[in-house]
Amino acid sequence: MTLQFASVFHGGNLGLLRLASLLVPGQHRGEWWREWRSELWHVRQACTPQSDFSWKGEREVAAFCLGAFQDAFCLRREIGHKRVPLATTKGSAAQCMLFLVSVMAVSYCVALVCPGVRAELLSSRYRVPHNLIMIRSPRYRQDSVPTISAEQVRAWRVRKQQIFDGFAFYQIVHKSVSTSRAQTVLRLARASPNLFELLALPVRFASTGREIRTDVPKLILTEALWKKEFAEDPEVAGRVVEVGYRKAVIVGVAPAGSWRLPGKVDGWLIEPDVDAISDGVGFVVAHLTPSAAQQRWSERWRMSAPTPEGTFDDFLCVSLAERTRESWDLFLFAVILAFLALPATTSLPLGEYRLSSRKLSWSTRLRRWSFLSVKIALLLPIVYLVSLDLAYMRTTLDTPSSEYIQLVFSFSICLFGLRWTLRDQRQRCPVCLGKLTHPARVGQPSRNFLAWNGTELICVGGHGLLHVPEIPTSWFSTQRWMYLDPSWEILFPESGLVSTGYF
Amino acid sequence: MATEAKLSHTAAMILQAVNAGYVYGFSVMEMTGLPSGTVYPAMRRLERDDLIRSHWEQQSIADAEQRPPRKYYKLTRAGKMTLESSRKRYPLLAKLIPSEQVESV
Numbered sequence: 001m002t003l004q005f006a007s008v009f010h011g012g013n014l015g016l017l018r019l020a021s022l023l024v025p026g027q028h029r030g031e032w033w034r035e036w037r038s039e040l041w042h043v044r045q046a047c048t049p050q051s052d053f054s055w056k057g058e059r060e061v062a063a064f065c066l067g068a069f070q071d072a073f074c075l076r077r078e079i080g081h082k083r084v085p086l087a088t089t090k091g092s093a094a095q096c097m098l099f100l101v102s103v104m105a106v107s108y109c110v111a112l113v114c115p116g117v118r119a120e121l122l123s124s125r126y127r128v129p130h131n132l133i134m135i136r137s138p139r140y141r142q143d144s145v146p147t148i149s150a151e152q153v154r155a156w157r158v159r160k161q162q163i164f165d166g167f168a169f170y171q172i173v174h175k176s177v178s179t180s181r182a183q184t185v186l187r188l189a190r191a192s193p194n195l196f197e198l199l200a201l202p203v204r205f206a207s208t209g210r211e212i213r214t215d216v217p218k219l220i221l222t223e224a225l226w227k228k229e230f231a232e233d234p235e236v237a238g239r240v241v242e243v244g245y246r247k248a249v250i251v252g253v254a255p256a257g258s259w260r261l262p263g264k265v266d267g268w269l270i271e272p273d274v275d276a277i278s279d280g281v282g283f284v285v286a287h288l289t290p291s292a293a294q295q296r297w298s299e300r301w302r303m304s305a306p307t308p309e310g311t312f313d314d315f316l317c318v319s320l321a322e323r324t325r326e327s328w329d330l331f332l333f334a335v336i337l338a339f340l341a342l343p344a345t346t347s348l349p350l351g352e353y354r355l356s357s358r359k360l361s362w363s364t365r366l367r368r369w370s371f372l373s374v375k376i377a378l379l380l381p382i383v384y385l386v387s388l389d390l391a392y393m394r395t396t397l398d399t400p401s402s403e404y405i406q407l408v409f410s411f412s413i414c415l416f417g418l419r420w421t422l423r424d425q426r427q428r429c430p431v432c433l434g435k436l437t438h439p440a441r442v443g444q445p446s447r448n449f450l451a452w453n454g455t456e457l458i459c460v461g462g463h464g465l466l467h468v469p470e471i472p473t474s475w476f477s478t479q480r481w482m483y484l485d486p487s488w489e490i491l492f493p494e495s496g497l498v499s500t501g502y503f
Numbered sequence: 504m505a506t507e508a509k510l511s512h513t514a515a516m517i518l519q520a521v522n523a524g525y526v527y528g529f530s531v532m533e534m535t536g537l538p539s540g541t542v543y544p545a546m547r548r549l550e551r552d553d554l555i556r557s558h559w560e561q562q563s564i565a566d567a568e569q570r571p572p573r574k575y576y577k578l579t580r581a582g583k584m585t586l587e588s589s590r591k592r593y594p595l596l597a598k599l600i601p602s603e604q605v606e607s608v
Contacts, residue, residue: 037570038544039529043571046529064532076542078551178594 005053009061013040015067023072025079060269064469081155091435093371096424100378107385115224116392120327120402132199132320133164134261135284138302143318143400144262146171148284150277153192155308163303164286166196171282172263177219178242179229186266187245188227190277193270196220198287201259203252205237216240218270219248223256225266245268261285261318261448285320327406331384334410339416341411346419348428364431371433372425379417383410410452427460430481435485436466445471452476462492509562515589517545521555521599522586526575526597534600546576554582 017036024032042063048057111117137147153169170191177186189195196203203220218240221230228238230479239250248269259265262283271277299319307313342348350372360368391406427436436457443453454469464483469476510518516535525534532542549555555576565572578586590596 029605035528039527041571042527042573046533064529064539067541067543070540071543071547073546076550078547399606423586 006048009058010044013044013061013065016062017068018066019279020065020072023069023074023076028075028079031071036071040065050490055401065266093428097378100375100382104378104382104385107382109390110393111385114393115256116402117388117396119223119255120388120392122257126279133288133317134209134313134320135286135317136169138314138316146281147263147287149281150279153284155306159306161289163292164199165287165289166194166287168192168198168285169277169282170195170261170263170268171277171280172265173269173280175244175269175327176242176268182229184229186221186267186268187264189263189265189273190269190282192277193233193272195268195270195285196254199261202255204255205234205252215275217243217246217248217272219243219249219254219271220251220268222259223253225480226253233281235477286317304467327388327403328384330403330407331387331410334387334407335380335383335409335414337415341394341415342418345415346422348422348477350422360430368425368433375424376418379414379421383414383417386413426479429461429463431483432459432461433464434459434461442467448473460492462488504586509592510585512593513541514545514549515586515593515596516600518549518554518582518589519544519596520601521546522578522583523578523600523602525600526577528576537582549582550576553579554585555579558601 001009014037017033017040019035021029043061047060047064048054112120125441134143134146135148136143148169150169150171153167154176156164157167167390168191170189173188173190174185175188177184177188221236226232226236237252240247241250242248251270254268273349298432299321300318302314303317304307304312305315387406389408390409391402428434429436437460438458440456441454443451445453447453448471452469452473454467454472457466459465459469462484464481466479466481467476468479472478507542513535517531517537520531523534528539528546531537531546532539533541537545538608546555550557554573556579557574557576559574560572562572
């Protein structure tokens with residue numbers, strides 16, 4: 001019984017030492033464990049009697065074992081100071097980060113300077129885009145062509161509807177607008193009174209406290225027009241201007257980038273009633289009833305609907321969610337595509353194959369992986385901002401064209417960026433993350449069966465040599481990293497790097 | 504390591520113990536009365552500063568005595584010089600641990 005107790009305590013002591021040994025850096029653990037285990041044996045011999053059990057002796061042995069933790073901490077702290085610093089030579093990790101941050105800053109500045117890009121970057125979303133549908137004739141491929149007459153909309157509004165519970169109509173017209181400063185011809189969207197309400201578009205400076213007549217058309221300005229013609233006057237709401245031969249009262253300013261529907265306009269002329277729009281064709285936005293919205297139709301479908309003439313015609317219904325794809329959604333889609341396409345364009349491994357079985361310390365490996373992660377994390381905002389810059393720099397382009405441009409550039413920049421990230425990582429020293437330099441040709445292709453031939457690159461910090469085979473063979477198919485031991489340190493005195501401590 | 508290096512009293516006591524023939528960690532602990540958490544880190548630091556050096560006992564000797572081999576410590580030349588200057592700084596050191604070989608290695 002006494003011996004059983006003693007063996008249990010001995011096992012516990014060994015467990016404590018094993019636990020403490022986990023704190024010791026890997027390269028010193030074996031030696032440390034051997035010394036403490038040996039000392040424990042002698043301590044047990046000295047403190048505990050052979051044929052009896054002694055609590056006092058076991059306490060002394062346990063106190064001895066607890067001291068191992070202090071020793072392990074000290075050793076860990078001491079070795080920790082020997083961590084290899086990052087390279088500071090040309091092409092160092094810090095320079096790479098600085099370059100990426102600079103590109104991101106420049107692309108962000110461009111986005112803020114260009115009005116179109118800025119509007120897209122800071123634009124708000126439609127409140128319920130999934131329940132809003134654009135109805136148009138299927139005869140035209142382009143949705144920028146107006147196809148629905150005002151009479152058609154009136155016919156739908158008077159009928160009992162099961163699918164839609166609201167219709168908004170607008171048509172693009174050119175009208176002469178006279179302000180106090182000048183007279184100018186503007187491109188206006190002549191719209192039904194519920195257009196902004198249906199789209200949930202925000203209007204700035206709308207509440208001025210002044211009475212606005214309901215029998216005259218209301219004019220909502222774009223931010224660009226408000227800045228250009230009204231000198232950014234915050235008291236613009238309530239002012240009366242002449243639109244054609246009629247008077248209209250300005251009721252507010254729509255923020256830049258909020259209008260995503262077909263037709264580039266300078267303002268919106270909101271008629272008191274849709275009946276006021278008697279002729280011409282335009283665009284229709286309809287709101288799905290809750291029961292129809294629950295049926296989760298696809299984003300593009302056809303329907304047969306009555307015409308004012310009493311016949312039925314085909315109409316194409318396109319969800320606004322599809323038409324007004326958010327730039328962020330497009331970016332995410334392009335990034336996923338790029339990640340999927342990446343393995344087809346380059347090899348994914350980072351090329352860290354060792355000639356010896358020695359492994360880098362976990363902190364060195366963690367630092368290397370962190371560097372790769374930060375590069376990718378910096379790359380993604382660059383892709384987003386640069387693609388926005390290129391897509392929305394020209395304000396004359398309509399929204400679908402800009403979205404296509406953004407999609408193409410997001411995908412291309414992301415794919416090439418990821419390729420560059422991996423390639424850059426493969427050309428860096430795994431220890432100090434410095435760029436490998438001094439390529440030297442080794443071997444001859446004609447002697448490929450006798451020895452390897454290819455390129456040898458060196459880390460200027462003296463951490464190792466990278467061997468890249470020119471002709472992959474069954475015995476040398478991938479690049480290999482040969483770490484240099486401390487005996488090479490004499491060749492790299494100027495680097496100031498310590499070649500030990502990274503294993 | 505500079506011979507003028509000033510050791511703490513604890514480090515000087517451990518150096519004196521090693522010089523006196525207490526050549527492994529546990530014997531230093533017993534002689535000085537210091538806990539293991541103080542002795543072993545201090546000996547590691549003394550070895551790092553080249554004041555002492557260690558070597559493992561031959562396996563055959565340990566096998567003959569049916570015990571695990573021990574790690575023995577020995578003063579270096581720099582260690583002896585540092586100990587001399589420490590004795591002047593701490594005059595009671597030699598009285599606390601007399602310099603007599605208690606165990607031959």
